[in-house]
Amino acid sequence: MCGILFSIQDKNVDPKENYDPTWSTLQELNSRRGPSAQDSHSVTISQPSSTSQEDPMWSNINMTFYGAVLHLRGDQVTRQPHVSPTGNILLWNGEIFDGIPVDHHENDGRVLMNQLEVISARDQGAQEHKQDFLDLMARIEGPYAFVYFHVLSQTLYFGRDCLGRRSLLWHKSDQNGSIIGLPFIITSTGYSSFRSDLLPLEEVPADGIYSVSLSPHSPKTTTKHPWIPAQSSDANEHGAMTLPFGRVNSVIPKDTELSAPFAEGLKFDVAHPDLAPPITGDMQEAITGMISVLGDSVRRRVQDIPRTGLQHDARVGILFSGGLDCLCLAALADRFLPEGEAIDLLNVGFENPRSVKAKAAEEALALKRLKKKQGTAESSGTTDGDITNSGKAKPTKPDTRFNVPDRTTGYESLTELRKIAPRRHWNFVEVNVPFEEAMAQRSEILERIAPLETVMDLSIAMAFWFASRGIGYIKNDQGELIPYTSQAKVLLSGLGADEQLGGYSRHKDQFTAAGWEGLIHELQLDLDRISTRNLGRDDRIISDHGKEARYPFLSTHVVQFLSKLRVDLKVDLRYPRGVGEKILLRHVARELGFDRASSHWKRAVQFGARTAKMTDSGRSEIGQQVVDRAKATAK
Structure with missing residues (x-):
């Protein structure tokens, strides 16, 4: 698992005044996701300038890739972004559990980069490479979010897996439909929309993989390469990816296929765990x-x-x-x-506090009834000591709160x-959160x-x-x-x-x-x-x-x-x-x-x-x- 962060800026245009604080904030937040190693890489692409609103182009594109790594795969910590000798660049936040062979000694991000280099060297044109790239990503079984720059076609790809198991956010700046403005930012994590001092962020949909052509004279628009169900007539459509699973089975069960109805007198509930519906x-x-x-x-x-x-x-x-x-x-x-x-x-x-108060009132009422029944006003029981978060290894009694x-x-x-x-050895970890601590962290959790x-x-x-x-x-x-x-x-x-x-x-x-x-x-x-x-x-x-x-x-x-x-x-x-x-x-x-x-x-x-x-x-x-x-x- 990693934190990935990416941006595109025009070096000839002064960035928005809230870009620098946005980038530094996102860099710090992403570093929490990857405490094992952090690194960055920048590349500049020069292009002819244009003032056309219908065909927006940037004159001097500067791309910055930042990766923070949590070491969970391979024998050694592998830093990223992954940069190939040919100039391709990959930011990878994911796990490959199947679809591409990964030895347990290997880092799956590096294995994926090697696979990308193979198809990049093999393909003769941008369209051929695009489909081979999409087919490769569709084969991966596992959660992922990524950013990939293919230098030969000058195309940027990014997205999430078909279920969206990894987070990915973006800032498209002065967006107009699929047209993106500058700065353009992609990040694993973000901050609250209440932060007016920082650039706003939205979730990248998990409905496909997106691409942007950065080549000269190309409109800077996002193109979606959608996930399509395997049984769809469009499953083999160029520029799309086939889902690894179909739609939910819509067959209505027949009466003869259903398990037997309730036997009279049987009570299926937690008090009768030995009873269960019959197994066909x-x-x-x-x-x-x-x-x-x-x-x-x-x-x-x-x-x-x-x-x-x-x-x-x-x-x-x-x-x-x-x-x-x-x-x-x-x-x-x-x-x-x-x-x-x-x-x-x-x-x-x-x-x-609401539940504790209600329980205390209920216990007080029960005690009052008991005292009345016994005809005594004796006090009963003692209270347990509070649990603190001091971190000292001193044993304490369980806390009923x-x-x-x-x-x-x-x-x-x-x-x-x-x-x-x-x-x-099962460590049953009681994570006990006092009300004051919950309230103290509430604002930070809202940010996440x-x-x-x-x-x-x-x-x-x-x-x-x-x-x-x-x-x-x-x-x-x-x-x-x-x-x-x-x-x-x-x-x-x-x-x-x-x-x-x-x-x-x-x-x-x-x-x-x-x-x-x-x-x-x-x-x-x-x-x-x-x-x-x-x-x-x-x-x-x-x-x-x-x-x-x-x-x-x-x-x-x-x-x-x-x-x-x-x-x-x-x-x-x-x-x-x-x-x-x-x-x-x-x-x-x-x-x-x-x-x-x-x-x-x-x-x-x-x-x-x-x-x-x-x-x-x-x-x-x-x-x-x-x-x-x-x-x-x-x-």
């Missing part, structure tokens, strides 16, 4: 296939991570709520990491996890999520920002909390499971309103918009700590497998909550040995960690409204 032959085949393809995705994402810390430090962490998705990832990661190696389970809980729903679920799932993988700045974005991002920071506590054998900071640079996330397997309440709503057709439409919609709703934001948040998020459920191999499956084999909402949603993954969990956790309900992270509506003033906030800047910056 088709479902058993889907379970076996899912374990295989998801396991391979996890394997590719946890193997060969270089060790940069102490021998006993965990190299892999899991954003761990105790829910179905992350628990399955933990069980599969256990299969592919050395037996003696620890895995960090990062479980975040916030002190939510952080007993959020995800903490309870997390420990329940940890118990099952230890039963199926007793030889693994931009340009997504809704109330819901902020509440989700706060949970991920503190969890990925990894500063918390683990319990000793006496049940006391010991300060602990996770050194894991790779964090696995279960994102993508709910979108593809029908885990949200809106899937139930669509099924109730429009049956299987409505459900299929909603699943396709979720897959189409995942880049704009989640992935860019989460990448910017987690990478702020020099960590890399990896999404096994969003391997294009997993997406392809699930897209082909008949809908009822993924989600069957004829069954009640905790049974029918994500029914395939629930069967997978049981196959992996998780009987109780297989009945866990979906709980959004902002409610499980209690980052939503933390103050009385936030009670009226709506998830999709833009954050009130005054509230966000208030301490």
Whole structure:
């Protein structure tokens, strides 16, 4: 994972007064993403000048490439930008897990640059090179964002992978449709739109790869080379790329294909984990296939991570709520990491004054009733000591302020996890966030999520920002909390499971309103918009700590497998909550040995960690409204 930053300026034109502070701010922010090494490279292209508004050209183009590297691939730190002897330049923020062979001793950015040199030397013309370049990028399985300058055709390429798993922002200056002005900036991360002293930024869409011709007399316009579904009639269109997966299977299941209806008297819920919907032959085949393809995705994402810390430090962490998705990832990661190696389970809980106040009132009322019943006014119990962030290794008692729903679920799932993988050392990291600390960091987190700045974005991002920071506590054998900071640079996330397997309440709503057709439409919609709703934001948040998020459920191999499956084999909402949603993954969990956790309900992270509506003033906030800047910056 890296931070990449690029700009085009005209050396004959004075830059805008806010360009220099913008560039220096972005350089500092991108360096957080890549603490292992930073470097830059500049190149100038001279062109004839023009004053035509319809055909804008620049006279003396200066391009600056800046790369910051987080060392996660290869035996040694490989600096970037990658500059070839022929003058081609690559900024690469990604991981190649399949599609192009990469030995575990090699750096995938350098391997990709070598491949680009091969096609550059082979191709005879700009159009031939363009299609070969696009075909090469389409073969890559893995998350990426990049900037590439091909010197022979004087063409700039940039973009994100087909799911948008890596963040990329741009500033197009005086934009008019696809025409770009100067300065033109591309960056992995940015800052809040409230920063009027800096140039505004927008997300680069993940709908294709973009190019700009920098050759003389060419209009400076962006050309999109779109991702096209494999079954589309335009799949072989020149200048396009074929998606590695098709659209969601739209076949409506027949009654004869569906699993048996409810048996009268059976109660499917968390209290009855031994009961489960019957498994048909088709479902058993889907379970076996899912374990295989998801396991391979996890394997590719946890193997060969270089060790940069102490021998006993965990190299892999899991954003761990105790829910179905992350628990399955933990069980599969256990299969592919050395037996003696620890895995960090990062479980975040916030002190939510509203929730704490409500719980205190509830406990006071219960105590009052108990005293009245017993006819005594004796005081009962003592309060636990507060947890501080002093960093001292002094044990302390658990603090009930952080007993959020995800903490309870997390420990329940940890118990099952230890039963199926007793030889693994599981570090259950309690990331406890006091209210004052959450408020102190709120403004900085709002900067990282931009340009997504809704109330819901902020509440989700706060949970991920503190969890990925990894500063918390683990319990000793006496049940006391010991300060602990996770050194894991790779964090696995279960994102993508709910979108593809029908885990949200809106899937139930669509099924109730429009049956299987409505459900299929909603699943396709979720897959189409995942880049704009989640992935860019989460990448910017987690990478702020020099960590890399990896999404096994969003391997294009997993997406392809699930897209082909008949809908009822993924989600069957004829069954009640905790049974029918994500029914395939629930069967997978049981196959992996998780009987109780297989009945866990979906709980959004902002409610499980209690980052939503933390103050009385936030009670009226709506998830999709833009954050009130005054509230966000208030301490």
